[in-house]
Amino acid sequence: MIRLEKVEKVYWEGLPAEVRALREVDLHVGRGEHVAVLGPSGSGKSTLLHILGCLDVPTRGRYLLEGEDTSRYSDRELSRVRNRRIGFVFQAFHLLERETALENVMLPLVYARRRDARRAASDALEKVGLSARLHHFPGQLSGGEKQRVAMARALAKDPAVILADEPTGNLDTASGARVLDLLGEAHARGVTLVVITHDGEVAARAGRRVWIRDGRLQEERIRP
């Protein structure tokens, strides 16, 4: 499903301020796997997520998603991959403040030119328990509800992969648990899950944990 081969990411390469965010990272995530990526701040977790999410491209190495090398994709191709195959869930939710919950969930479907965008978005919001909040703006929602809108947005496009960056970082325990349950349900339906987290409880739900330090994958443990 996901294969990184000798991936390096270097910012300001050749300049005094050069930063080597990822160093020769090799990673394979199989279809339907649930992987947690752990590591301290500045270790390269977010950079790894950006490359996995086709939000950035490696400086060197190859990133194969479902067998296709995305490393040299154009902006249009990367956008299409993000739009069709990858769902994102961020710690800060990243919802459009001036759009309703329904419109936020419709966003990727509109870019995908889905004719059933409204219905699919409505169904997705219903699945995350927000059918009564379709026309609410993010400012009118609690943190947990906002993250569930983000979950609905990720799920509505029926992605192959969901990338979650500290999905419970801004939530109280109950809301966080609800979001993790939703992620678990998606995983149970066969969606590949990569979760970046500091939270041991979140990591504990993953089938596999990967540690990253100073841009290197240091350790990989597989839960029995």
Added chain:
Amino acid sequence: MASYGAASTVLSVITSFRERLAADMRRVGWNVINVHPDPDPRRFLRSFITEPLVADLASIAGGPHTVASLETTLVSLTPEVTEGVPRTAALAIGTTPSWAPITEMNLIEGRFLEPGDAAGCVLDQWVARKVFGPGPAAGRTIYTLIGGKATPLEVVGVAEDPFRIRGRFDRDEGSGAVRNIVVRLMEYKNIYVLRDTLGAGRPILFGLLSAAPGVEPAEAVKGIRERLTEIGSTARAWDRKGWAQRILGATDEVAGIASFLWVAILAITALMAAAIIAIAVRGRYREIAIRRVEGGTRAAILTQLLLENAIISVAAALPGFGLAALAARWLETSVLGWPIPVRAGDLAIILASGVALAIVTTFLPAHRAASLSPIQVLARP
């Protein structure tokens, strides 16, 4: 919105002015050729006009002709010049009945002079309104100071003023006496009488020729000038069509320059809008980044921002055009006095220009926003 309104009004006024002037200039008799002595005193003595000379020149033009004596006079409703009695300075033209058909004169009251109308006169509309106000003038009596004595004349007709454009702006002015009388003749502030009424012995100061059908007046003038040169006369000959066209050409140049006004209005608005748009787009970086994450391509973001501003521009244009229509109506009725139609073609030009400017001014900030890395934007607090 206001810019659209202002630009549309400016363009409508310029267009209507040009059309109005063109219509006015068409009424001065485009087939007419004027012949008169040289106004320059140094050449005046070698440029006398005589009836046989005019007849000879008319044979070159190929059409009918007439001659005229001229005298500046005062027109009044009473024989006595007393305090408070309105008097109007006018140019008295002593001519023949053929003046009207040659100049294609349009009479709005009565008729033109006929043989035997020794005590009659025809007034230009401007003079009639000055003396009689808006009421009818035909059949009424005026007094003129011809030959230094008050002469009563019956008004037999009133000639339409070809220069409708001056209707609202015409002011009494005192420079008439110092201008050459031939120039004043073309101001259409005249009183027409038979030559005998003005005085049989008066010199001829004006010849009026008409180009034959199919003969271009400018070509006829060339032949007339050659003949005048042959006989050693410095008399001047010129065709009214060429004169009118030169005025219209000059007007076109001025109108062309004035047209930049509306372009300038839109351009200045666009510059101000560009600054506002740049700030507005910067305020939407986060939204744009989210759209990029969710699959929006750079092209899609760019198109969206351009389209949004184009739509805003169109939305602003509609009430702006409404304002323009109101402003044009006000200018028409309260200031200028001639019709100022707000044409769909003019509005289309302004709308297209406005939308184009909106797109141009949006392009740079929109392109910059679409090219930003979404992860860098979303990483900002």
